[in-house]
Amino acid sequence: MNWQLLLGLIQTVASVLRDTNVIEGDVAQWADLLSLGATLAERGDDAVEELAALKAQVEAIAERRKTTGEGPTAEERAAWRARSDAAHAELQALKGD
Amino acid sequence: MQRKLFGAAVAAVLTLSLMGASCQNIKEANPLTVACSAVQGQSVDVAVCAFATYGTFVVFEEQAVELARDLKQRADADGTASDVREALTKAKNAIISADEAAKPIADRMNDALQELIEIQAELEVGVTHDQKVQIATANLRRWVNEASPLIQELVNAVKGGNKP
Numbered sequence: 296m297n298w299q300l301l302l303g304l305i306q307t308v309a310s311v312l313r314d315t316n317v318i319e320g321d322v323a324q325w326a327d328l329l330s331l332g333a334t335l336a337e338r339g340d341d342a343v344e345e346l347a348a349l350k351a352q353v354e355a356i357a358e359r360r361k362t363t364g365e366g367p368t369a370e371e372r373a374a375w376r377a378r379s380d381a382a383h384a385e386l387q388a389l390k391g392d
Numbered sequence: 393m394q395r396k397l398f399g400a401a402v403a404a405v406l407t408l409s410l411m412g413a414s415c416q417n418i419k420e421a422n423p424l425t426v427a428c429s430a431v432q433g434q435s436v437d438v439a440v441c442a443f444a445t446y447g448t449f450v451v452f453e454e455q456a457v458e459l460a461r462d463l464k465q466r467a468d469a470d471g472t473a474s475d476v477r478e479a480l481t482k483a484k485n486a487i488i489s490a491d492e493a494a495k496p497i498a499d500r501m502n503d504a505l506q507e508l509i510e511i512q513a514e515l516e517v518g519v520t521h522d523q524k525v526q527i528a529t530a531n532l533r534r535w536v537n538e539a540s541p542l543i544q545e546l547v548n549a550v551k552g553g554n555k556p
Contacts, residue, residue, distance in 0.1 A: 342455050349447040350423035357427065357440045364516070366509050367443040375443075375450050376502055382453040383495050386488050389460045392481060 424448060428536075438533050439512075442505045445536055449498045449543045455550050456491055460484045483552075490549040494542035501535035508532050 352371070359365050427444035428436055463484035467477045508528040514520040 341458075342451060345451040345454070346423060346448065349444065349451060353423045353427045353440060353444045353447070356443060357437065360437060360440060364512075366437075366439040366512065367505065369506070369509075372443070372446075372502060372506060375447050376499070379446075379450045379453055379495070379498070382450065382457050383491060385457045386453070386460055386491050389457075389464055389484065390488050391485075 422448070438529055438536065439505060439508055442501055442532055442536050445539060445543065446498055446502050446505070449494060449539070449546065452543070452547050452550050453491055453495070456487045456546065459550055460487050463487075486552075487546075487549045490542075490546040494539065494546045497535070497539045497542050501532070501539045504528070504532040504535045 356367050356371070423444040424441070428441040463480045466472065467480040467484070472480070508525070508531075511520055511524050511528045515522065515525050
């Protein structure tokens with residue numbers, strides 16, 4: 296399945312239906328929500344890549360733990376903490392109406 | 393009207409199909425399956441499990457930022473109907489609330505991981521005793537158990553962000 300092609304198709308269908316006024320009123324609002332659904336699907340791909348990278352890191356740490364006994368290093372933990380702090384700060388900035 | 397509904401329905405089916413495929417991919421890439429599931433004859437290494445749990449939290453926290461930004465942009469866009477704006481804002485705030493609930497507990501879990509690693513290092517050079525390691529391990533396990541459902545709530549909020 297060509298993921299990007301289908302994603303583009305959804306966005307095109309939603310925008311064409313809305314722009315040509317084939318859909319209007321309540322149904323036009325669906326188009327906005329469907330377009331958002333397509334965005335989320337794209338995000339899902341980003342999450343898969345990030346999770347796969349984390350999984351590879353975890354497997355490497357688990358292997359290191361077995362051979363040398365060394366667990367996650369201070370640098371490895373600090374890097375994730377820094378990313379979390381940055382994401383949390385951005386979410387706080389988006390808070391409100 | 394039938395034509396309008398048919399168009400919307402086609403787009404809905406395609407969107408849901410894509411989302412289903414995406415969820416399956418996330419399941420397969422899940423780092424927790426390798427870190428937090430006991431392999432036959434071996435116990436879970438809680439330090440590695442905690443690391444994987446924290447990392448998973450951060451991945452979804454970063455996804456939450458992108459999604460919350462999208463929701464805000466759509467809500468703020470000119471011409472957005474007030475009820476749609478309200479629904480989009482509600483979905484965005486649900487994601488932010490889920491992060492607010494999970495973040496402090498996830499950080500405590502990460503701190504407990506740090507403590508365990510430090511105590512294990514002390515044990516190796518003989519400046520502490522095994523009982524201290526056991527206590528730190530039990531403490532970390534408790535934080536993992538406490539953080540996991542809150543992180544799952546964040547994951548659910550991010551996945552459900554398309555259904556305001």
